[in-house]
Amino acid sequence: MLTQFIDWIYADSTCFGSDEFYRQCLTEIELEHVAPQVLSILRQSQKIDSIPKDFVEALQHLYRKTAGQNLYIRFYQQQVFAALEQNGIYAIPLKGVVFAERYFGSFTSRPTSDIDILVTRDTLTRAIECLRLLGFTGPYEFNPIHFHCVMTKPIYPGGVVLYIELHWSLVHENTAIPEWDRFWQNATSFEGYEYIKELTLQDTFYSICLHGANHKLESLKYLLDVAHLIYTRGTEIDFDRLLEVGKRDKTLRRVKAVLNIVYNEFPSLHQCKPLPYRISNSKWLDRAVLNARVLTPDSWGLRFRVAKEWLWPMREVALWHLRSDPGVTSTNVYRRFYRQRLIHLARTVYPSNKTSEENELHV
Template sequence: MSMNFLHYLYNAKAALPDREEYYNGLLLEKDFLAYGAQIYSLLNQQEMLDSTPMFFQKVIKEKFKESYFQNLFIKNQMKMILKIFEDNSINVIPLKGVFFGEKYFGHLGARPTSDIDLLIKPHDLNKAMKCVKILGFLVEEEPIKDHFHCSFSKTLPGSEIPLTVELHWDLLQEKTSAFKVEEFWVEAKGVEPYHHVKRLSNYHTFYMICLHGWRHNMDSLKYYLDIIQMIYKVGDRLDYERLIEDASRHKTLKRMTRTLTIVYQECPFLEELKPFPYKRSSRYLKYDEKKRQGVKNYQRYVDFIDYQFLSYDTARHKLFEVVRWVKTK
């Protein structure tokens, strides 16, 4: 049901349901409620909020307020990090998070954020680590071999959940592609009033968001919302031909086409917003089937194998992932 609601949000031809039991059902879905802030913001922006029952509006508005105050705190923390990076001449690109939410969803509270993801240059890693530790992010997670980021956390007064900063020097695991993150830096734009803080281009933001969704096997509504919202906002400025050419060169083509095929399969109305002519064969588990109990185990197994081991463009990359997975089990 939660995936079905996206059709009403983005399909201009669809009228919102008027049955109260429909909205009651949505509020009972944990995954839907977790992203109530985005639902509220999108309904409000499109002047559709008043077409929903008052009890539904009240619940998702509370989620929006929670998201706003949490994001406000995280944004202030991020500004402190960006300032110390600026003072130490560390080039940095914020990934996802509050910058992404404000630009593509239109409001600080519109997209819940729980941590801070930053892309830096590999040679700046040690300097960046020292900077975040100065700001109190002292709890360092055990590094993962061949991974592309490290994490630092600090406890917050009155909260059981610490705030985490992830320092990325790449966007994909080593030895699984020919991807070069330097290409993203080349097209990144400066952010006022900084000299060392940059923002990814729309194109590379979309590329990154698709890779992020693939890495989590599109197992949450938020990955669909991020990709769909970018298609909705950026539209014709997204160059799918370039995306496929770059993904072929980077050896990320299966990951990219798998992700976008799943999104377009679940949300066929996207073809009217921006057609995607590079879809793969449609054999993936639908989102609601992934979330629903009772789906046959072999279907989940096939989906897992396809995602975990067959999403790589070369036999060498597939073999590396199989060996890595076995070693971690």
């Protein structure tokens, strides 16, 4: 219901919906936490006056519930930017309130739960120390083949915790061969800063596609991120160049899967900006590319690496998976790792069966 409603808005069609239709849309909006995005889309389309008043009021109520969170995230993000700038550490904000303000019209127009920043590998340690001086703790132990680390800071009152993710990549390292140097080369200085940079629209769109792929497009907000950029800035996005970069970075399969899924959900996109290739009719295959890690990479070599890592992970990766196991050591890690994997498999096949190791971490 909701994707049909949004497609009507984007396509500049008349929205003919019953009261029950709007009630179902509102239920989906609340479930998906996309009230700010939907309200922003309605306002930008100038169709808000043609929508039932009670629906708009309910949408505004849901919007106000998330606006405060974006406000305090923006406040602390400015402190982070100032500290990184003072210490001469280059950084690029990813999605979040900067993305919301730039492309949805306001920093409150897209729900945000944390701060994401891209740094270079050689400045990661300095960035961590800089954040510690601001009161952040961490980073928490992370998977060695992952692409970001997490730090936290308690925000009072109420015991709210602010999360910040420091990225050195946008994809898992064994699933692609990206070249992030061009991000830094293309980036422009963020307003009022020298060391804080901002991605170009082209690179922003690429990063949003990868972000959606990382989250398997499980939430409507990821689809809306991609669709909204195409509807509002599509004439400035070069699809041929996007596909060339994806081919070079070995991310083409996931980028095309994201585009295929988004275009299938919002058919009016085909009239707004046609894809430069014939769209796949295999919806299950597009979903499989995003959900099955071994199908995500573009080359057989990378798929072999993914399969090998799943079957026989690096010792450091296995230790990370068992980080909550007090009895794990470097000598018994593989025995305990495969034992844990068998337990998880048994619980998947026989969900009603309980074992004495119920509280151990699933791998």
